Amino acid sequence: MFRNYIKIALRNLLKHKSFSFINVTGVAVGLACFLLIALYVRDELNYDRYNANADRIYRVARTFISSEGTPSLKLAQAAPPFGPLIKQDFPEVEQVVRTLDNNSLINYGEHSFNERELFFAEANLFKVFSFQVTSGNPERALVNPFSIMFSRPMAEKYFGKENPIGKTVRLDNQYDLTVTGVFEPLPAQSHFHPNFLLSFSTLNDPRVYGAEGLRTNWGNNSFNTYVLLREGADPKRMEAAFPEFQNKYVPPFDGRKPSTFSELTLQNLKDIHLYSHTDSEIEPTGDIKYVYLFSAIGLFILLIACINYMNLATARSAGRAREVGMRKVVGALRGQLISQFLSESIVVVLFALAIAIVLVLICLPALNNFTEKQLEFSQLVDPVFLTILVAITLLTGLIAGSYPAFFLTSFRPLGVLKGQITSALRTGKLRQMLVVTQFAIAVALIISTAVVYSQMKYIQDYRLGYQKDQMLLLSDVGDSTTNYEAFKQQLKETGIVREVGRSSRIPSGRLLDSNGASAQKGDTMAPVTINLRSLQIDYDFIPAYQIPMAAGRNFSRGYSTDTSMIILNETGARLLGWTPQQAIGKAFRYGPVKGQIIGVTKDFHFESLHQKMSAIAMIMNPRNMNWLSIPLSGNIPAGVSHVEEIWKRYFPGRPFDYQFLDTRFDRLYARERTQQTLFSVFASVAILISCLGLLGLSMFMAEQRTKEIGVRKVLGASVSSLVALLSKDFLKLVGIAILIASPVAGWAMLQWLDGFAYHTSLSGWVFLLAAVLAVGIALLTISFQSVKAALMNPVKSLRSE
Numbered sequence: 001m002f003r004n005y006i007k008i009a010l011r012n013l014l015k016h017k018s019f020s021f022i023n024v025t026g027v028a029v030g031l032a033c034f035l036l037i038a039l040y041v042r043d044e045l046n047y048d049r050y051n052a053n054a055d056r057i058y059r060v061a062r063t064f065i066s067s068e069g070t071p072s073l074k075l076a077q078a079a080p081p082f083g084p085l086i087k088q089d090f091p092e093v094e095q096v097v098r099t100l101d102n103n104s105l106i107n108y109g110e111h112s113f114n115e116r117e118l119f120f121a122e123a124n125l126f127k128v129f130s131f132q133v134t135s136g137n138p139e140r141a142l143v144n145p146f147s148i149m150f151s152r153p154m155a156e157k158y159f160g161k162e163n164p165i166g167k168t169v170r171l172d173n174q175y176d177l178t179v180t181g182v183f184e185p186l187p188a189q190s191h192f193h194p195n196f197l198l199s200f201s202t203l204n205d206p207r208v209y210g211a212e213g214l215r216t217n218w219g220n221n222s223f224n225t226y227v228l229l230r231e232g233a234d235p236k237r238m239e240a241a242f243p244e245f246q247n248k249y250v251p252p253f254d255g256r257k258p259s260t261f262s263e264l265t266l267q268n269l270k271d272i273h274l275y276s277h278t279d280s281e282i283e284p285t286g287d288i289k290y291v292y293l294f295s296a297i298g299l300f301i302l303l304i305a306c307i308n309y310m311n312l313a314t315a316r317s318a319g320r321a322r323e324v325g326m327r328k329v330v331g332a333l334r335g336q337l338i339s340q341f342l343s344e345s346i347v348v349v350l351f352a353l354a355i356a357i358v359l360v361l362i363c364l365p366a367l368n369n370f371t372e373k374q375l376e377f378s379q380l381v382d383p384v385f386l387t388i389l390v391a392i393t394l395l396t397g398l399i400a401g402s403y404p405a406f407f408l409t410s411f412r413p414l415g416v417l418k419g420q421i422t423s424a425l426r427t428g429k430l431r432q433m434l435v436v437t438q439f440a441i442a443v444a445l446i447i448s449t450a451v452v453y454s455q456m457k458y459i460q461d462y463r464l465g466y467q468k469d470q471m472l473l474l475s476d477v478g479d480s481t482t483n484y485e486a487f488k489q490q491l492k493e494t495g496i497v498r499e500v501g502r503s504s505r506i507p508s509g510r511l512l513d514s515n516g517a518s519a520q521k522g523d524t525m526a527p528v529t530i531n532l533r534s535l536q537i538d539y540d541f542i543p544a545y546q547i548p549m550a551a552g553r554n555f556s557r558g559y560s561t562d563t564s565m566i567i568l569n570e571t572g573a574r575l576l577g578w579t580p581q582q583a584i585g586k587a588f589r590y591g592p593v594k595g596q597i598i599g600v601t602k603d604f605h606f607e608s609l610h611q612k613m614s615a616i617a618m619i620m621n622p623r624n625m626n627w628l629s630i631p632l633s634g635n636i637p638a639g640v641s642h643v644e645e646i647w648k649r650y651f652p653g654r655p656f657d658y659q660f661l662d663t664r665f666d667r668l669y670a671r672e673r674t675q676q677t678l679f680s681v682f683a684s685v686a687i688l689i690s691c692l693g694l695l696g697l698s699m700f701m702a703e704q705r706t707k708e709i710g711v712r713k714v715l716g717a718s719v720s721s722l723v724a725l726l727s728k729d730f731l732k733l734v735g736i737a738i739l740i741a742s743p744v745a746g747w748a749m750l751q752w753l754d755g756f757a758y759h760t761s762l763s764g765w766v767f768l769l770a771a772v773l774a775v776g777i778a779l780l781t782i783s784f785q786s787v788k789a790a791l792m793n794p795v796k797s798l799r800s801e
Helices: 002-015 017-045 082-089 154-159 200-204 213-218 235-249 269-275 288-329 334-371 376-383 383-408 413-419 422-427 429-461 480-492 541-545 559-563 570-575 636-650 661-668 671-704 706-714 719-753 764-790 795-801
Strands: 055-065 069-074 093-108 111-121 133-134 147-151 168-171 175-183 197-198 224-229 261-269 472-473 500-504 518-520 524-527 531-538 549-552 568-570 587-590 591-602 615-618 627-631 658-660
Touching: 002 017, 017 269, 017 334, 017 376, 017 383, 017 671, 055 082, 055 269, 055 288, 082 093, 082 224, 082 235, 082 413, 093 154, 093 200, 111 154, 111 200, 111 422, 147 154, 168 541, 175 376, 197 200, 224 269, 235 261, 261 269, 269 288, 288 383, 334 376, 334 671, 376 383, 376 559, 413 661, 429 568, 429 671, 429 719, 429 764, 472 636, 472 661, 500 541, 518 661, 541 627, 549 719, 559 591, 568 570, 636 658, 658 661, 661 671, 671 719, 719 764
Parallel strands: 111 197, 147 175, 531 615, 568 591
Antiparallel strands: 055 069, 055 224, 055 261, 093 111, 093 168, 093 224, 133 175, 147 197, 168 175, 472 627, 472 658, 500 627, 518 524, 518 587, 549 591, 568 615, 587 591
16 A cells, blocks of 8 residues: 555656656755754754763853942853862862963974963863873873873874874973873864863972962962762752852952852853853853754744645645545545555655755755864764654654645545535635745844844944054063064064054953952042953053043153053943043052053953943053054065064064954854854745745646636736736735734844844844845746746637636
8 A cells, every 4th residue: 555655656746747846846955954954953962962971070160240249250260279179178079170271382393383272181180071092191191290191183293103102392482391191182062172281280380370379369260170070969059058168268358258259150061062151261152042043943944845845735736636536436535545645745755855965965064164063964874863854854744744635635525526626725724824934934034134244244344442454463472571672673663563562462352350449539549349351551552553542641651650550441430430531640559550540541342242341451561461463554465474574583482373353353253154144045045945835836826727817818908917916915925924024033133132232223124125035036936937827828728728
C-alpha cells in the first residue's frame, strides 16, 4: 500500500511540474534556512559544555553599587584576595582557580611578537577546566614561578618542529620564562582562548605584582575567579552568605559597609556566553535574546514554506476531486485517503530536504566567514541533531500535508463528483489567513531590516566629540620616557604627524577604572558619591583628538603643578552639581591626586553608543600610559611606513603592531551589522517563498476563472481592468498583513533600540518602505500571471470550457 502511495505521489509531481517546482523550491529554501539557523543556534548553546565539570564550575562576578543603591559597574572579575578566602570559608568549594589575562611581548631568538591571549593561571587550572595537555606534566607545569605553557599553534609559531620543553623565552624584555608544557587550543565554543599559560606564582615576585598585593589589594578587580563546587552543593546558599563574607574581610569605604557598595554573585560556566552582560568580559559574549530571535525566524521561514505547500496543495485539489470521489465510491476509507495525501507531502519534503542539504553545503562557508564561527556540516549528523532533523522533516511533511488531506477527504463522494468542491476552494478562508500570515512575517522582517539599517547609519553619522579618522594607535610603548620623548619629537618633525597623545586607555574601549574622590563644597571637602571613571592622559592627548574645552584649559608643560591637577568632562561637572565654569578652581581629590580642577572638556563618547556618557576624571600618571594616539595626515600608507621606520629606530625590541581607531569602532557594532545582514537575507528569503506561493495561487485562480475572463473580454473589458480584477483580492490580503505586522514589528524594534543609550527614532518611512516593497513585489508576482491570463484569446478561453 505504501509503495502505491509513493508511486501516485511521484506521478502527481511529474504531472504538475510548475506547481511541483514551486512546492519543492519553497520547502527546500525554508528547510535550508532552518538548518543553517539551527547550526548557528546549536553552536551558541554549546559554549563551555566541553568541560567535564561544566555543571559545577561557577565564575565569581563583582558588581559595585552606587550610594543610591543602583549598580554602577558590573565586572566579570574580582579582586585577588577573594579566591583563597572563598576556599577557606566555604566547605562546599572543592577548588578555586584564578587567572589574570594580559598582553605582553614574548621574545625567542629572532622571533618577537606582542601577544594578547596570555593568562597567568594557578597550578590547579587543569583540575577545574578540561584542557588537553600534549607535552609536559599538567600536575607540575604551572607550579614553579616563571613557567610558561604554549598552545600548539603558538609552539609551532615560535619553535617550529623543535621540542619546546625546557626552552627559555623572554617576557617584556625583563623576565626569562621556562617552557614547561604544550596544550591543544580550547574549542571555539569557549568563553576564553588562552594562547599562553603562565604560572600564577610568578605574580608573587614584587617586580611583577607582589605577594602582598595578591593578599590585600581589594581595588584591582582584574582577576578571573572560578570555583568548582562539590557534588550537590547549592550555589544560592553560597550567594546568600556573600554579604557577611565581604563584611568580614573587605575594608569599609567612605564609612559604608562592604556589602552596601559591593555584591558578589556566582555565574554558572554554561551561562557565561549567553547570559552574562558585564562591563569586562574576557571575550565578546552572545545574547540569549538573539538565539530566541533567530530560532523564531528559522521556524517562521519554515512555516511560510509549509503554508505555501498547504495553499497550493489545497488549490490543486480540485483537479483530483474525481479521483477522491471514485476512491470513496469503491470503498476507500477516509483514513486511507488521508494517509495517501500525507505520504505525498512527506515525499515532497524529502525531495526538498535533499536540495536543502546541498544549499546548506553551498552557504555554510559564507555563513562561517560572516559570523566568524567554525560551523561544520558534520554537526548535522550528530545523533541528537540527526534525530531532531528527522523529526522536523516528518513534522514539516505532516503539517504541510495535513490541511489538504483533511480538507479534501471531508467532502461527500456525490458532492465531489458533482464538482461542489470547486466553489469551496474559491472561497477558502483558511487559505486567505495563511497568505496573510506569510506576508505579515515577511513585512515584519523588512521593517526590522530597515530599523537596523537606520540605527547603523545613525551610529556612523553620530558626532562623537573628537577626531577619530586616520588615528593610528600603538600599544605597549614601555616605560622608557627618554625614548618616547625622542620618538615623539622625531615624528612631529616629519610634518606627517600633528600631535602624539599618550593615555592609559583609548576611545572604543571601556572605562572601567575609578577611584575614591572628594570635592570642595563650600569651605570643606565632601565625599563624591558619583562613579567617576579614571582616564590617565598626557599633555598632548586632548590636542591629538581635538577635544574642545568647555571651560578652563588643558594640561600644560608651562605649569609644573599640573601633574596634581584634574580635568573633568561636562557630564562629570554636571553630576557634581557644577556648570563647567563653576568647576574651574575647585579643590578636588581623586585617588592619590590632590589638587584643583583646571579644565572641563566638552562631552566625548569614549565608549560605544550602547553606553551612557560616563563621568570622567582625567589625570596625569606616566607609568600607566601605554597607548599612543597618532593622527596622520596626507597619504596614509606612506604615513604608516614612516611611523614604522621611526618606531623601529627607537623601540628596536618591540614589534610594530598598529591599529586604526575607526576600525576598532567598527568592531564595537559588529554584532549589529551581522544582524542587519541576517535580517536582510531572511527578509529576502521570506519574500521569495511568499511570492512563490502567491505565483502558484495566482496561476490557480487564473485557471479557475478562465471562462469568466473570456466572457469579460468579449463584453469589452480591457487588459488593465482584468489585471486589476485578478490582483485586487491578493493585494487586500497583503494590505491586511501590513496592518498586522507594522505594530508588532514596531514594538519589537523599539525594544531592540532600547539596547542603545543613543539611538535613532522609529520613523514613519520605515513602515512606508516595508508597505511599498511588500505591495510592489506582490503586485509584480501576481501581474505576471494576471497579464498572461488577460491577454489570452477569449475564443480559446471559452472553447476550453
